[in-house]
Amino acid sequence: MASTTPSTSTTPTSSSSSSGGNGRSRFVIGIVGKPSAGKSSFLNAITDASAKTGAFPFTTIAPNHGVAYYRLPCPCARFGLQAQCRPRYGSCQNGTRHVPVEILDVAGLVPGASAGLGLGNQFLDDLRTADALVHVVDVSGTTDAAGKATVGYDPVNDIDWLTSEVHAWVFNNLTKNWGGLVRRHTMLKASPIETLHKQLSGYGCPQSMVAKAFDACPKTLRDKPLETWDQETDVKDFVSVFLKTRFPTVVALNKIDLPDADTNIEKLDRKYGQSQELVLCSALAESFLRKLAKQGFIRYTEDSDDVVTHDDEATLKPMDEKTAARLEKVRDLVLFRYGTTGVHQVLARAVEVLGLVPVFPVKNIHNFTTGAAKAVFRDCLLVPPHTRVRAFASMVHPELDRNYQYAETVGGRMMGEADEITLDNNIISIKTSET
Ligand SMILES: Nc1nc2c(ncn2[C@@H]2O[C@H](COP(=O)(O)OP(=O)(O)O)[C@@H](O)[C@H]2O)c(=O)[nH]1
């Protein structure tokens, strides 16, 4: 197979947006899937195309990027401060915080991409910036491997295809000069983690991530000297484990509104339910409901089965017959059967598989304000699991790290700079020599 690999340079070229401790807290969720699986529809359904600048902290949004909002309980509700809660980015609605998350449509990942088909290497750059993946699968079986309309296609193929495509990409890169890699490894008396990281750094991962993958390998593999690793078995196994660490994936079983979805869902659940995060959704239904809501025909609470129409509330615009019939179908086929369109659940699971912890930095730990404004809980950052207080300071602002004195949490309780941030101590005030 032709190798289409990332940078082979041995200098770390980490472009991962999340690499802990690099002063940023910015996560990118990459949307992947074969053509016509519904990636663009999903992106449209999940993102707020009308989001104005200032709704998110990202400076530039490229054409295939979007911003979605991850929802979580905001601490303002716990302290009865909903009225004063005005987030700098995103929003807070009745104690539910909407935190911006960046979404990227990795459209170029088509069958055969690792062998240079389709857009070839272009998608690799996109993929490298993603921290987690959402694999959009057409669960209705109405599109074939190339995305053409068909009937009775087995979506099992798609899940296996994506896994092997990404696997081939990493495997080819790792093994294309395996002999040289092993010689260098022996010569430098390096640890297997150091050697593997050197070759994998182009995938935007710190050494700690390679170490995590290595530790997750079976003992028999860890105990085996790298020089004796067999490419076809040992290296392939390692790559499989590495991919789980580097690209945690949520499989979005899309188009649940179509007839054959049911049978396929059952089948996929039997095959992957234990090993994969599977979430059911209908991107089209969500887009449709959001559009009707925007046009004033319905009131729709995202991620709920709560649809209010003119029949229930006279202030809403009446629908024409065709639209009403379509709404009835969406209610029957999606909301009634599955509870929600599932689209937001996909996003939530993607944030959760990454283990992200929401943290609320405030200037004043007693009234939760920042600066002169009366507004509380102005900021919320999603940080990697096991982030320590001092590393968090540098994520908020390099100045906070430079002039760091101490940190406290609710009640003025002192925190050590090596303390890990959890949901129990995630409201934090960093004191600096400047304040
Ligand atoms: N019935 C149904 N069709 C969908 C759904 N999501 C997407 N589609 C349709 O699938 C086709 C391909 O969608 P698109 O988003 O362009 O796929 P992409 O190539 O992966 O970006 C379009 O005709 C969409 O309207 C869904 O949830 N239900």
Ligand SMILES: [Mg+2]
């Ligand atoms: Mg598309």
